[in-house]
Amino acid sequence: MGQYNQILANGLWNNNPGLIQFLGICPLLAVSNSLVNGLGLGLATLIVLTLSNFIVSLLRPWIPQDIRLPVFILVIALLVTIIDLITQAWFFKLWLNLGIFIPLIVTNCVILARAESFASKQSAIAAVIDGIAHGLGFAAVLILLGGLRELIGSGSLFAGGSILLGNSFTREGLLITPDGQGFLLALLPPGAFLGLGLLIALRNLIDKYNAKRSSKCPQQPEITDI
DSSP states (O other): OHHHHHHHHIIIIITOIIIIIOOSHHHHHHHTTSHHHHHHHHHHHHHHHHHHHHHHHHHGGGSOGGGHHHHHHHHHHHHHHHHHHHHHHHOHHHHHHHGGGTGGGGGOHHHHHHHHHTGGGSOHHHHHHHHHHHHHHHHHHHHHHHHHHHHHHHSEESTTTHHHHOTTSOSSOEESSTTOOOOGGGGSHHHHHHHHHHHHHHHHHHHHHHHHHHHHSOOOOOOOOO
C-alpha cells in the first residue's frame, strides 16, 4: 500500500502534470475558459490516460523495444478516437465546445510520458493507479483554472453545465454576481497564463508552509528494546 500511496501523491501533488511537469499546457490554457469545458476535457484525458496505462502494462512483454513508441501512440490514438466518437454522439454540444482538443489528446505529452516512463515497466495495478493519479491531477488543474477564469471573467460557475451534466443544470449556471458580468481579461488568453501562474504560486506557498511546519515539529525519540 505504501507504493500505491506514493504513486497517488506523485500524480496528484508532488509531480502534478500541470503544475510541476508543465505537460499538456496547450489544451490546459486553451480550453480552461469555463469550468464545464475544463471538466469535460479533464474527464476525457483521465479515461484515456488510465486505459492507455493499463493496456500498455498488459502488452509490455510482447512489445519489441525498438517499436514501443509507435505502438504506444497507436494505443493512445485508438482510445482517443473512441472517446471522440462517444463525445460526438452523446455530448455533441460539449464536442463542439472542445473542438480539435479532443483529438489532440493523442499528442498530450502526459499520456505518452506515463506510458513510456511508468506503465511499460510496472504491473497493471500500479499502472492503473498511476494513470488515475496523473489524470486526476491534470483534470484538477483544468477544473480549478476553468472555474477561476469563469468566476472572474463572467461572474458565474457551471454556465452551460447542461451540455455535460444534463438538463437539471440551467444554461446560465450559478450566477455569483447579480448582473453576470466580470473581468473580461480572465476569459482571454492572457488570463489563462495569469490564472495558471496563480495556481502554481499557491501550490508553492502550500509546500513551503508544510515544509516550515514539519521542520518546527520536534522529532520523537526512537524507543529501543533493552
